[in-house]
Amino acid sequence: xxxxxxxxxxxxxxxxNGVGLAIARHFVEQGANVMxxxxxxxxxxxxVGDAQVEDGARLHYFAGDLRERLTIANLLSATIDAYERxxxxxxxxxxxxxxxxxxxxxxxxxxxxxxxxxxxxxLSQAVAKRMIHQAKxxxxxxxxxxxxxxxxxxxxxxxxxxxxxxxxxxAALDQATRSLAVNLARERIRVNGVxxxxxxxANLTTRLGETEGLRKAIVEATPMGRIAAPSELAETVQFxxxxxxxxxxxxxxxxxxxxxxxxPVVEPAH
Numbered sequence: 250x251x252x253x254x255x256x257x258x259x260x261x262x263x264x265x266n267g268v269g270l271a272i273a274r275h276f277v278e279q280g281a282n283v284m285x286x287x288x289x290x291x292x293x294x295x296x297v298g299d300a301q302v303e304d305g306a307r308l309h310y311f312a313g314d315l316r317e318r319l320t321i322a323n324l325l326s327a328t329i330d331a332y333e334r335x336x337x338x339x340x341x342x343x344x345x346x347x348x349x350x351x352x353x354x355x356x357x358x359x360x361x362x363x364x365x366x367x368x369x370x371x372l373s374q375a376v377a378k379r380m381i382h383q384a385k386x387x388x389x390x391x392x393x394x395x396x397x398x399x400x401x402x403x404x405x406x407x408x409x410x411x412x413x414x415x416x417x418x419x420a421a422l423d424q425a426t427r428s429l430a431v432n433l434a435r436e437r438i439r440v441n442g443v444x445x446x447x448x449x450x451a452n453l454t455t456r457l458g459e460t461e462g463l464r465k466a467i468v469e470a471t472p473m474g475r476i477a478a479p480s481e482l483a484e485t486v487q488f489x490x491x492x493x494x495x496x497x498x499x500x501x502x503x504x505x506x507x508x509x510x511x512x513p514v515v516e517p518a519h
Contacts, residue, residue, distance in 0.1 A: 252493040255280030258332040259490070260324065260376065262315060262368075263342030265292035267450035268400060268479045272339055275483035277308050284328045284335075285310040287342070315342065315368045325375050334383050337490045338376045340369035340422075341400040345452045348413035357414035365418035370425050373397050373440070377429075381436050392437065396490045399426045399442040400482075403505050406444070419444070423501050430499030439498040441489045446505025448477045472507035 259276050263269030265287035276283045287293050290312030297310045309331045313320040328335050344364045346357040380395030404412055405419030423442060430440040447453060447467045453476070457464050468474055485504055488494055503509060 252488060252491045253279070254337065254487055254491050256282075257336040257490075258282040258284075258328065258334050259337035259339060260284045260286055260328055260335055260372075261339040261341055262286045262372065263340075263400075264310070265289040265296060267452070267454075268343075268445070268448055268482055269339070269341035270296060271479035272341055272483045272486050273308070275480065275487065276337075279487060281307065281337070282332045283308045284324070284331065286313075286315065286324055288312060288314045315372060316363055318371065321368075321372050321375050324372070325379060329379070335376055335379055336395055338373060338395075338397045339400070339486055339490070340372065340398070342368065343400060343402070343450075343452070345412065345415050345456075347411045348415075350410075350413050358417055361414040361418040362421060365415075366421045366425060369399055369422060370429075373399075373425075373429060377433055377436070377438055380438055384437065393439055393492065393495060394436070395438045397429065397433075397438065397440045398486050398489045399423075399440070399501075400486075401426070401442050401444045401501060403444050403446050403503060403509050407509055426501055427499045434498055439489075439494070441494070441497055441499065442501040443482060443485055443489070444501050444503045444505070445482060446477065446503075446508045447471065448479055448482060450479060470508055470511075470513060471505070472511060475506065477504070477506060 259281050261269055261273040264273040264285035273283050273285045285293055285297055293310040293312055311324050311327045315321055346361060348357045349355045384394040399422055401422045402419040404416045405423050408416045426440055426442040433440055467476060482504060
């Protein structure tokens with residue numbers, strides 16, 4: 250089996266910054282054709298520049314709100330127009346909101362389920378249909394015909410009190426990963442996920458600037474004693490997207506520097 254994604258076509262959402270951008274850039278470096286997708290057109294333009302207008306460019310960008318079904322259809326059409334196919338989908342777009350669990354007017358759960366779960370689910374469904382169509386056109390009867398990788402969070406399993414909505418959306422996305430994996434296995438489409446710990450994403454960068462002592466608390470809670478760089482997730486995602494993981498589906502790999510391995514309550518030594 251090979252870890253190569255050279256010549257493959259990938260859609261990466263959340264690709265204007267942080268984790269999504271790091272994954273998209275890494276895929277381009279590895280020889281893949283990549284559609285950078287995000288709703289922040291200004292940042293996309295700043296990151297991609299004029300590269301997408303070059304003949305044979307391995308990257309293009311698409312700006313739009315993927316909570317809209319029409320936008321999902323347009324993203325898929327733009328990818329097919331640019332590269333004629335799609336082999337890999339990475340759902341890396343995530344939103345984090347602080348939740349007041351006692352406020353009946355707080356609608357953060359609904360917002361994050363729509364943004365973090367339903368957007369990924371609808372796009373996965375649309376892309377999976379295209380992958381199935383491609384396999385029939387190609388006459389392929391063996392081997393993986395497409396891969397989907399969902400970027401989730403360890404808060405789906407370890408709750409933080411102020412991140413109720415984000416925790417629920419992460420847990421739901423993990424379950425969607427497993428359910429889609431079972432349903433798409435017969436179509437030879439593999440679906441896996443990555444549950445990340447503290448990564449220097451755009452969201453975390455903002456929170457570190459707003460919350461005194463947060464960096465120290467994260468570092469102390471992480472056995473490896475640091476916050477990960479977004480680029481460190483890219484190779485894990487490449488592994489899941491490539492044939493190196495050809496017999497893996499429905500798995501959510503944890504990449505957190507060991508944070509979920511320890512109990513934060515430390516008993517006195519005896």
